[in-house]
Amino acid sequence: MTSPSSLFDKVWQAHAVRELPDGQTQLFIGLHLIHEVTSPQAFAMLNEMGLPVRFPQQTFATVDHIIPTDSQVRPLADGLAEQMLVALEKNCRDNGITLFDPASGNQGVVHVIGPELGLTQPGMTVACGDSHTSTHGAFGAIAFGIGTSQVRDVLATQCLAMAKPKVRRIDVEGTLGGGVYAKDVILHIIRRLGVKGGVGHAYEYAGDVIEAMTMEERLTVCNMSIEGGARVGYINPDDTAVEYLRGREYAPKGEAFDRAADWWRSIASDAEASYDDRVTFAGSDISPTVTWGIHPGHALGVAENIPQLTAVPDDERPGYAEALEYMGLRQGEAVAGTKIDVAFIGSCTNGRISDLREAAKVAQKGHVAPGIRTFVVPGSQAVARQAEEEGLDEIFKAAGFDWREPGCSMCLAMNPDKLIGRELCASSSNRNFKGRQGSPTGRTMLMSPAMVAAAAIRGEVTDVREVL
Amino acid sequence: MADIVNRIEGRGCVVRGSDIDTDRIIPARFLRCVTFDGLGEHAFEDDREQAKGDHALDKEQYAGANVLIVGENFGCGSSREHAPQSLMRAGFDVFVGESFAEIFAGNCTALGLPCVTLAGDDLATLMDSVELDPEQTVAVDLESRTVTSRAGTMEANVRDGTRKALLEGTWNATAVLVEAGETIEATAARLPYVNGFAN
Numbered sequence A: 001m002t003s004p005s006s007l008f009d010k011v012w013q014a015h016a017v018r019e020l021p022d023g024q025t026q027l028f029i030g031l032h033l034i035h036e037v038t039s040p041q042a043f044a045m046l047n048e049m050g051l052p053v054r055f056p057q058q059t060f061a062t063v064d065h066i067i068p069t070d071s072q073v074r075p076l077a078d079g080l081a082e083q084m085l086v087a088l089e090k091n092c093r094d095n096g097i098t099l100f101d102p103a104s105g106n107q108g109v110v111h112v113i114g115p116e117l118g119l120t121q122p123g124m125t126v127a128c129g130d131s132h133t134s135t136h137g138a139f140g141a142i143a144f145g146i147g148t149s150q151v152r153d154v155l156a157t158q159c160l161a162m163a164k165p166k167v168r169r170i171d172v173e174g175t176l177g178g179g180v181y182a183k184d185v186i187l188h189i190i191r192r193l194g195v196k197g198g199v200g201h202a203y204e205y206a207g208d209v210i211e212a213m214t215m216e217e218r219l220t221v222c223n224m225s226i227e228g229g230a231r232v233g234y235i236n237p238d239d240t241a242v243e244y245l246r247g248r249e250y251a252p253k254g255e256a257f258d259r260a261a262d263w264w265r266s267i268a269s270d271a272e273a274s275y276d277d278r279v280t281f282a283g284s285d286i287s288p289t290v291t292w293g294i295h296p297g298h299a300l301g302v303a304e305n306i307p308q309l310t311a312v313p314d315d316e317r318p319g320y321a322e323a324l325e326y327m328g329l330r331q332g333e334a335v336a337g338t339k340i341d342v343a344f345i346g347s348c349t350n351g352r353i354s355d356l357r358e359a360a361k362v363a364q365k366g367h368v369a370p371g372i373r374t375f376v377v378p379g380s381q382a383v384a385r386q387a388e389e390e391g392l393d394e395i396f397k398a399a400g401f402d403w404r405e406p407g408c409s410m411c412l413a414m415n416p417d418k419l420i421g422r423e424l425c426a427s428s429s430n431r432n433f434k435g436r437q438g439s440p441t442g443r444t445m446l447m448s449p450a451m452v453a454a455a456a457i458r459g460e461v462t463d464v465r466e467v468l
Numbered sequence B: 001m002a003d004i005v006n007r008i009e010g011r012g013c014v015v016r017g018s019d020i021d022t023d024r025i026i027p028a029r030f031l032r033c034v035t036f037d038g039l040g041e042h043a044f045e046d047d048r049e050q051a052k053g054d055h056a057l058d059k060e061q062y063a064g065a066n067v068l069i070v071g072e073n074f075g076c077g078s079s080r081e082h083a084p085q086s087l088m089r090a091g092f093d094v095f096v097g098e099s100f101a102e103i104f105a106g107n108c109t110a111l112g113l114p115c116v117t118l119a120g121d122d123l124a125t126l127m128d129s130v131e132l133d134p135e136q137t138v139a140v141d142l143e144s145r146t147v148t149s150r151a152g153t154m155e156a157n158v159r160d161g162t163r164k165a166l167l168e169g170t171w172n173a174t175a176v177l178v179e180a181g182e183t184i185e186a187t188a189a190r191l192p193y194v195n196g197f198a199n
Helices: A007-015 A040-049 A079-095 A110-116 A131-139 A148-157 A182-193 A215-228 A239-245 A254-266 A314-327 A353-363 A381-390 A392-398 A449-458 B045-051 B082-089 B102-110 B120-132 B160-168 B173-178 B183-190
Strands: A016-019 A025-028 A031-034 A059-062 A098-100 A125-128 A142-145 A159-162 A166-173 A201-206 A232-235 A277-282 A289-291 A299-301 A342-345 A373-376 A424-427 A443-446 B007-010 B012-014 B067-069 B094-097 B115-117 B138-141 B146-149 B152-155
Touching: A007 A016, A007 A025, A007 A142, A007 A201, A007 A232, A016 B183, A025 B183, A031 A110, A031 A148, A040 A079, A040 A148, A059 A079, A059 A110, A079 A098, A110 A125, A110 A131, A110 A215, A110 A381, A125 A131, A125 A148, A131 A142, A131 A215, A131 A232, A131 A239, A142 A232, A148 A159, A148 B102, A148 B173, A159 B173, A166 A182, A182 A215, A182 A277, A182 A289, A182 A299, A201 A215, A215 A232, A215 A239, A215 A353, A239 A254, A342 A353, A342 A449, A353 A381, A353 A392, A353 A449, A381 A392, A424 A449, B007 B067, B012 B120, B067 B120, B067 B138, B082 B102, B094 B120, B094 B138, B102 B115, B102 B160, B120 B146, B120 B152
Parallel strands: A031 A059, A031 A125, A059 A098, A125 A142, A166 A201, A166 A277, A201 A232, A342 A373, A342 A424, A424 A443, B012 B067, B067 B094, B094 B115
Antiparallel strands: A016 A025, A025 A159, A289 A299, A289 A443, B007 B138, B138 B146, B146 B152
16 A cells, blocks of 8 residues: 555656656656747757657647737748748658647647647646646646757657656635636735745645636646746646546547546545645635736735735835836725726637636627727637637627637737737736736736726726626 | 856856846747847847846946846746846856746756855845945855855855756756666556557
């Protein structure tokens, strides 16, 4: 009888190839996802070392960061973007890697398509040259964001050299109120534990609220683990995860699916597993949450006021002052009512079908306020098809929203979708860093997709509960 | 084998502030490239533009510095290796701070660039000292885990595995991981999903 273990320990142990001389673990990576931004240099390094791709069948590619959302006709209007896409196509072709490009019908944001194609499964290790790889932990996978040299490591060996982190269990108990979404849960957790609170930790999310969530909601929570400093975030696989995977293109079929489901359930944390740390939140304490500053920990309930600098701990005061100045907001002011210029609905955090449905419910209560630019960007071609089948695109268009093609878009503005000057954007994405949305002086307030839709129709940050 | 990295010395450059993210270190528009060449000149571009010449990287007294001295949670956010690549190409060989974001620190190790941390008080003393006297030499020594400057010799922390990899010249992980040979395939064969739960 083995002692009770967490999912993290079980998955880590199953994938450990050996202990390295420097004390780290050589960890086998079951699923490697690549995209056009962080992979070309890795392939170049691989070629320089004269090494082949060791497990090309465990690697899948898509194009998301640089893809335009108005016209995806080739060649892309941005010559640099076209060059990156050509490089990705060549690297995939030369190495026998499956590429989900726009012509495939399966293109989309890498963290949206992995789950929807059934590539991401419980008990796997997943790596991708993107910090939001933590998203895939929603299935009970251990998923790491990595840099380009590590992409090279995985291409060459299907392994990473990793130091084992600690595991913090985060329970969210009770229930959520109306108008409170998964996005609010994770913003609340980051607000309380801080943007560096998770450094050196994997986060295991659990409790009534998490267990009641759909897979898409769980993906939103795990997605932003890295914004709390945790490189890994995961949720134990249960019936919700198993049923989500049934029938997906890359999920096992028939009897193999039943064997898979048994293994997936067996990998969940044991009831008596011990953790390095435990934190509990009450779902009833979480309200619709927005950020007011320049990192995701600068978050508030929408009914709250921006903090007075005197109320902030000494060591955080310079950061708060810098954030207030950059955002052009005043201490002590209500965050609701802040005028916005742009509304962005999309990203690997909140670009899935349920996100669009919730935003559309709000959109149909009104019309985009005068002068507000809007972007509704489905997370994938599959999400776009589903939304169009349900008529969500027509709801958005009728309400004055701009319906776009799939990609990362204005989450990080590597494509032509950008803020202009000091525009302030209500955004369903994951980062409100200075300059994040493409203008060096642009401003971002993070919130749920429904809250973004509410802000778009009112022209200002609005408590979505007033609109629903 | 990669180069052995032990003692790095040179002049310091102080960039104050906590939670400086990788979007600030290298804005996303400069990631539209298929090589890392040329990223050095864009390090901190938007911060520098907004500081109008008053950013540390533009100050004459720090010209030629190779030791970047930073605050807490430096390099948070995006996993882009372009961030340490741009700082390396801007001339920095080592980072001294209060704390570093995990992916950033890992990316630095993969390039042979140490990230070492100091206690908050020591870091504040070092920052003040280097600002007052930017001509002095700051020496980071991994073997003895110290940072030495005119402010004295301070005890520095660096993760054991990272320190060992740098000191032994094994920080190019690919070369080390390849050595596992067929053990990699053997591990894969034990994972039921790798063959699609065929049995």
